[in-house]
Amino acid sequence: MSAFTVGVCQLGVVPDKQANINKARRMIGEAAGYGSRLIVLPEMFNCPYQSELFPQYAETYPVGPTIAMLAECAAKHKVVLVGGSIPEQDENGNVYNTSFIFDESGELIGRHRKIHLFDVTIKGGTVFQESRTLAAGSSITVVKTSLGTIGVAICYDVRFPELARAMALSGAQILIFPAAFGPVTGPAHWELLMRSRAVDNQVYVVAAAPALNAATEYKAYGHSLIIDPWSRVVAGVADEETVLTGKIDFRTINKVREELPVLKQRRVDLY
Numbered sequence: 001m002s003a004f005t006v007g008v009c010q011l012g013v014v015p016d017k018q019a020n021i022n023k024a025r026r027m028i029g030e031a032a033g034y035g036s037r038l039i040v041l042p043e044m045f046n047c048p049y050q051s052e053l054f055p056q057y058a059e060t061y062p063v064g065p066t067i068a069m070l071a072e073c074a075a076k077h078k079v080v081l082v083g084g085s086i087p088e089q090d091e092n093g094n095v096y097n098t099s100f101i102f103d104e105s106g107e108l109i110g111r112h113r114k115i116h117l118f119d120v121t122i123k124g125g126t127v128f129q130e131s132r133t134l135a136a137g138s139s140i141t142v143v144k145t146s147l148g149t150i151g152v153a154i155c156y157d158v159r160f161p162e163l164a165r166a167m168a169l170s171g172a173q174i175l176i177f178p179a180a181f182g183p184v185t186g187p188a189h190w191e192l193l194m195r196s197r198a199v200d201n202q203v204y205v206v207a208a209a210p211a212l213n214a215a216t217e218y219k220a221y222g223h224s225l226i227i228d229p230w231s232r233v234v235a236g237v238a239d240e241e242t243v244l245t246g247k248i249d250f251r252t253i254n255k256v257r258e259e260l261p262v263l264k265q266r267r268v269d270l271y
């Protein structure tokens with residue numbers, strides 16, 4: 001399929017896990033109702049973005065109400081579903097920031113565990129230490145779907161251009177970033193980074209953020225985006241709770257790569 005609609009659920013996360021699950025279910029239905037074949041949720045959509053809370057909201061695949069809802073919605077609406085991310089606990093007790101990816105029959109077709117943990121101290125701004133409670137993933141996630149090949153990485157992973165390049169060189173046509181930038185790095189870097197990864201690699205980028213909830217400790221920046229391989233913003237929103245949709249057309253990838261063949265012109269003999 002060369003062209004289809006992608007939907008992004010920019011949902012406002014609340015402390016009540018079941019309320020987040022219910023809202024995600026409703027918003028996935030809304031995105032499907034707009035004709036979306038690929039639907040993306042934001043980072044940590046079932047849990048407030050606070051390190052100390054991750055273990056208590058975690059689920060262990062295949063058990064858990066969030067994972068069950070994602071599989072059920074993918075099958076019900078016959079969509080490829082990138083389930084944002086949730087805290088995932090493995091059999092050894094390690095907790096990861098994980099994106100579960102389902103096909104149109106509700107089968108799990110991929111799982112990305114955030115590779116680069118968000119451990120930063122921005123003076124007068126954001127202080128965050130994901131490694132207090134999370135372990136880092138150790139593999140790159142590129143998944144073949146009925147719609148095309150997608151690369152999935154989570155939030156801080158976008159700051160490492162080598163990862164996006166590796167996914168593109170592995171065949172990813174769309175890079176999908178469930179993410180949750182905050183009020184300091186959001187205005188400064190969010191759109192710049194997402195558009196850079198698109199233009200660097202001549203791919204579509206889908207960046208799915210939570211809506212701003214002024215009552216939670218971490219203030220999400222929102223501003224979900226769909227960006228084309230020329231780095232044009234196909235669709236974008238501010239920080240409100242909403243479903244965003246846009247068209248993905250793989251012919252644009254071919255056109256941009258033919259006109260500006262930078263991927264072929266890399267000097268891999270030098271770097």
Ligand SMILES: NC(=O)CC(=O)C(=O)O
Binds near residue numbers: 117118154156179186
């Ligand atoms: N939340 C993140 O993982 C990353 C982030 O907010 C940033 O890079 O800025």
